[in-house]
Amino acid sequence: MDRKARHARAGPNADTTKQAQKEHSMSSWLERQLSSHQIQLAATALVSGITVAGLIYGGQAVRRKIAVEQLKASIPPLDDEHKAEGLTDFGAATLPPLATREDERVAGLALRAQQGDYDEELISEQLTRTASFLTTPRFEKLRSSFVIIVGLGGVGSHCTSALARSGVSHIRLIDFDQVTLSSLNRHAVATLADVGTPKVQCVRKRLEAVVPWAQWECLNEVWREGQGERLLGGWDHGRGRKPDYVVDAIDNIDSKVELLKYCHEHDIRVVSSMGAGCKSDPTGVFVGDISRSMEDPLSRTTRRKLKLLGIGEGIPVVYSTEKPGLGKAQLLPLREEEFAKGKVNELSVLPDFRARILPVLGTMPAIFGYAVANFVILEITGYPHEFGLGKGRDKLYDSILSGLQGLEERLARSAGQDPLGLKIPVTKDDVSYLVEEVYRGKSVISGLPTRLALTRWRSPKDGFKTDQRWNGQKHSKVQLDELVCMTKEEAKMHEEEVLKGGKPPEVMYDVDVVKLVESRHEEERQYRRYR
Numbered sequence: 446m447d448r449k450a451r452h453a454r455a456g457p458n459a460d461t462t463k464q465a466q467k468e469h470s471m472s473s474w475l476e477r478q479l480s481s482h483q484i485q486l487a488a489t490a491l492v493s494g495i496t497v498a499g500l501i502y503g504g505q506a507v508r509r510k511i512a513v514e515q516l517k518a519s520i521p522p523l524d525d526e527h528k529a530e531g532l533t534d535f536g537a538a539t540l541p542p543l544a545t546r547e548d549e550r551v552a553g554l555a556l557r558a559q560q561g562d563y564d565e566e567l568i569s570e571q572l573t574r575t576a577s578f579l580t581t582p583r584f585e586k587l588r589s590s591f592v593i594i595v596g597l598g599g600v601g602s603h604c605t606s607a608l609a610r611s612g613v614s615h616i617r618l619i620d621f622d623q624v625t626l627s628s629l630n631r632h633a634v635a636t637l638a639d640v641g642t643p644k645v646q647c648v649r650k651r652l653e654a655v656v657p658w659a660q661w662e663c664l665n666e667v668w669r670e671g672q673g674e675r676l677l678g679g680w681d682h683g684r685g686r687k688p689d690y691v692v693d694a695i696d697n698i699d700s701k702v703e704l705l706k707y708c709h710e711h712d713i714r715v716v717s718s719m720g721a722g723c724k725s726d727p728t729g730v731f732v733g734d735i736s737r738s739m740e741d742p743l744s745r746t747t748r749r750k751l752k753l754l755g756i757g758e759g760i761p762v763v764y765s766t767e768k769p770g771l772g773k774a775q776l777l778p779l780r781e782e783e784f785a786k787g788k789v790n791e792l793s794v795l796p797d798f799r800a801r802i803l804p805v806l807g808t809m810p811a812i813f814g815y816a817v818a819n820f821v822i823l824e825i826t827g828y829p830h831e832f833g834l835g836k837g838r839d840k841l842y843d844s845i846l847s848g849l850q851g852l853e854e855r856l857a858r859s860a861g862q863d864p865l866g867l868k869i870p871v872t873k874d875d876v877s878y879l880v881e882e883v884y885r886g887k888s889v890i891s892g893l894p895t896r897l898a899l900t901r902w903r904s905p906k907d908g909f910k911t912d913q914r915w916n917g918q919k920h921s922k923v924q925l926d927e928l929v930c931m932t933k934e935e936a937k938m939h940e941e942e943v944l945k946g947g948k949p950p951e952v953m954y955d956v957d958v959v960k961l962v963e964s965r966h967e968e969e970r971q972y973r974r975y976r
Contacts, residue, residue, distance in 0.1 A: 548650065555653035563658050571656075572612045583826035584612065590825045591615040591680050594692045595668050595704060597622075597644040599631030599810025600718045600817065601694030605648055606633045607818035609656045615680055616659060617688070618645040621667035630807040633814070668695060670703040677713060690821045693717035694814070696803075698743065702750045709756050716820055719744040719764040721813040722803035723774040729767040730812055732820050732832040736881070738764040749882045749972060757877055761832060763816045765809075774804040841897070842876045848933070849876070849899045852940065853921040856901075856909040859945055867911060868920040871899075875925060883965050884930035890958060891932065898936040902929045902962055903943065903950050926969040929962055 557563065569576070576584040590613050594605050597620040609616060624632065624639045624647050634651035635644075645663035652659065664676060679685045691713055695701045701717065708715035717735070720743035724730075735751070736758040738744035744764050751757070769775070823830040849871060854864035880886060880897060887894050901923060913919050931939060942948045951959055 551654045551657070552650070555657040558657035559660055568658055575611050579826050579828060583828060586826050587612045587822060588614055590689045591617070591686055592690050592692065592821060592825075593617040593619065593677060593688045594694060595619045595676075596692075596694035596696065597648055598628065598694065598696065599633075599805065599807070600721055600814040601692065602633035602635070602644070602648055603811045603814025604692055604694060604718075604818045604821075606652060606655075607815050608821065609652045609659050611818070611822055614659050615686075617662040617664065617680075618648055619664045619666065619668060619676055620644045621665060631805055631810045633811070668700050668704055670707055673704075673707045673711070677707070677711075688713065689825050691715040692817055692821065694817070696720070696722075696743075698746050698750070701747055702754070705747070705751060705760055706754055706756065709760065714824070715760065716817055716824075717747070717760060717762045718813050718817050719747070719762050720803075721765070721809040722805045723769070724765045724767050724809045725773070725806050726765070726767040727809070727812050729765045730763065730809075730816055731766060732761060732763050732816055734758050734832075735760045735762045738762055741765055745882070749878070752874070752878045752882060753972060755874065757874060761820065763813050763820070774806075838877070839873070842873045842880070845880065845897060845899055846871065846873055846876050848936075849928075852900055852936075853909075853923060855940070856944060857911050857921070860909040862909070862911050864911075866919050868918070869923060870920060871923065871925070871928075879925060879928060879969075880930055883969055888931045888935060889929050889962055889965065890935045890954065893932050896933045897930055898933045899928045899930055900936040900939055901927050901944055902966070903927075904947065909944075926966045929965070 572584075572588075575587075579587065592608055592613050592615070594601050594608075594616065597605065597618060601620070605616065605618065620643070622644055624635045624642055624644055626637075626640050629635055629637070629640075633648075635647050636651075639647040639651075643663075643665045645665050649661045649663055653661075660680075662680070666672075666676075668676065675683070677688060677691060679687050691704075691708055693701060693704050693708075693715055695704060705715060705717055707713075716732075719738060719741045722743075735744070735748050738748060741764050744762065751760070820830075820832065822828070850867075850869055853869050854867055857864040857867055876899065879899060886897075888897065905922070905927075910922070911919050912922055939953070943950055943953055950962070
């Protein structure tokens with residue numbers, strides 16, 4: 446009898462028997478496992494662990510609830526004796542309480558003066574030296590001007606003090622930070638009593654004792670590009686006149702770049718302070734176009750990021766030409782225990798703000814601040830003055846770009862390509878960026894600053910073939926991080942020996958030159974993400 450016939454004769458009873466056998470086998474296995482001493486111990490430990498964990502977390506939750514209720518109960522109700530003000534988005538106090546009777550007297554005088562109850566002759570007498578210097582028409586421009594200061598640390602506080610004392614009557618202050626004990630070495634007006642209070646309120650309170658008639662708008666918040674229209678809008682919450690000038694005294698690079706970009710795109714006049722940290726020579730402080738700033742890491746990084754955004758010049762800055770040197774102050778490294786706490790960025794006050802300490806000689810931020818204020822006063826009043834304009838090297842960049850075009854055509858021809866109509870993916874702004882920012886205006890080979898040219902560093906693996914994937918378009922595949930800056934004489938020899946002769950750069954040049962080129966190319970790759 447075949448298998449199918451036997452299965453048919455067995456019927457459903459055979460299936461039932463098999464199922465019963467399986468269940469009996471499974472139950473027997475479970476009985477054996479449960480009777481095992483090790484299994485019993487493990488199960489007991491697991492149940493005990495879960496029970497203990499539940500008790501611990503339950504106890505913690507109860508204690509937290511009790512602590513919260515006690516804290517709430519300890520807060521007195523709001524009344525005439527106990528008042529409260531709202532916090533900013535950053536947990537800072539909005540209006541610090543007046544600490545002394547003198548503060549109350551000054552605040553009362555300022556309130557009356559700002560409402561017009563102040564003798565104009567007293568104002569004229571207080572400002573008579575400034576008025577005599579500028580003459581009446583110019584002085585009236587200053588008296589009616591509106592200036593915004595972003596950042597009220599050492600530079601910003603001294604700048605604000607100078608502008609207010611000189612006669613500027615409408616001032617908006619923007620800063621998210623509070624006065625700290627360590628900032629008293631460079632702050633213009635803060636005292637021990639101001640530690641822990643918002644910088645915007647501190648500056649206003651102290652200067653109201655000097656110029657009670659001045660009008661103030663204090664914004665205790667961080668600069669954000671998305672809030673630019675509101676933060677840099679007209680006086681009286683956007684209802685009044687537009688700012689005559691904006692002062693950038695921010696020490697965070699990304700925020701600084703965003704602010705300068707916003708002002709540049711919206712035709713708002715702005716002056717920026719570069720780094721006063723680690724500087725000690727007051728004779729090296731200058732006012733000039735950002736394209737001329739030198740020997741300043743903050744300036745170089747700011748300038749470089751702005752160039753990647755298409756802004757190469759046209760922004761006046763205060764900067765120092767002092768060179769770093771042996772024995773001079775440097776950016777302080779974080780202690781090892783700080784790194785052990787986690788990501789270094791998490792140690793910052795806000796995301797993307799610097800966490801390391803920048804040594805500051807208290808006198809230098811004041812010099813920067815007064816230089817900024819002086820420039821703003823001269824600009825607003827139209828007083829005759831000169832400051833360093835842009836480098837004006839357009840002809841040089843055109844020449845370098847033309848030379849690079851010729852090089853790419855020769856290399857294409859050497860690879861058997863027709864160079865007629867060849868385009869290169871490099872602009873004059875790219876040339877300016879590479880020459881000035883990446884290679885610091887010097888040949889990477891000799892360090893000479895004259896007769897400069899851009900050339901490829903090495904031959905590509907696939908040769909100098911052009912990209913002709915699109916009809917009617919032919920372009921070189923050269924990338925910015927493949928180019929180096931040399932003198933024309935060096936570039937000519939490099940073309941013959943390396944690009945056409947096949948000699949590796951490592952054979953052509955010494956180790957220091959090769960390392961320098963590699964570091965510059967790595968810098969360009971790092972900054973490429975800002976494009």
